[in-house]
Amino acid sequence: MTEADVALGVSAYTGAxxxxxxxxxxxAAASVLATEARHASWVASTVNGGSGWSGALDVPLTLNTVYTLAASFITSCPSTNPALPVKAFPAVSFGSNPTPGSTATVSFNSTTDASTPLYAVFFTGLSQIFSPIQNGQTMIPQNLLGTxxxxxxxxxxxxxDLNIVAGPAILDFPFNSQGQLV
Known part of the structure; x- marks a missing residue:
């Protein structure tokens, strides 16, 4: 299990x-959330040798963004299950090694009209940071840390969920105890 896998659990419970x-x-959900957070901290620090936290606040994700990330773990469901009230967004990637303060190539499939302005949105804590996408590229904000x-x-x-056309992607920007990227 990766740091991103357990971080997703924390963000899923926080958003729900x-x-x-x-x-x-x-x-009961708060108890599970606390356990998910401890798992994420343990994987981040002990298993991966990084910081035991991603920031002061965890990111709450919507049902559709969680489903988009978790759908790859679902291998089958009984045919008697009702249809889920969620949808998966198309995948998005931000180049091979995005770093804060750099320009990244944004790749995704979308049916959005070519004249529609698009923005890369970075969820960190309770904040959303917007960066315009121009010619398939965007600037990764300078101040991002953690997941x-x-x-x-x-x-x-x-x-x-009404205006997301692709994603989410999970980006990891490891940092040390002084809050500096490593």
Whole structure:
């Protein structure tokens, strides 16, 4: 299991918390979230030799972005299962070795009209940082650390399931205890 795999679990539980209305379920979900966070920290620090955390706050992901990343782990479902109320977005990649402050090539398949402005959106903590995509390239924001999720969307102020056209990609920018990229 990779650091990205366990980080996805934390982001999935963080994003889904808004849908829990029963306090008993909320307590159980909080307990699982705490365990997922400990797993992510252990894998990051002990297994991978990096920082035991990704930042001050974890990224809450939507159901569709989680499904997009988790769909590759699903090998089969019983035919009697109802259809899931989620959709997977097309994959996106940001070059072979994206680093903060560099320009990266953005690759994805989309049916978006060529005249529609597109933006790379980087999810870090509770923030979304937008960078225009021009000629298939975008600037990776300078201040990114840890696990960052990146999508392509058609809006320059808020990325949501309604305007995401590709992604997310999981980007990892390891850092040391002084908050410096390594």
């Amino acid at each position: 918390a808004q849908f829990i209305t029963n306090k008993d379920y909320l307590t 960052v999720y990146a999508v392509v969307c058609t809006n320059d102020t808020l990325a949501s």
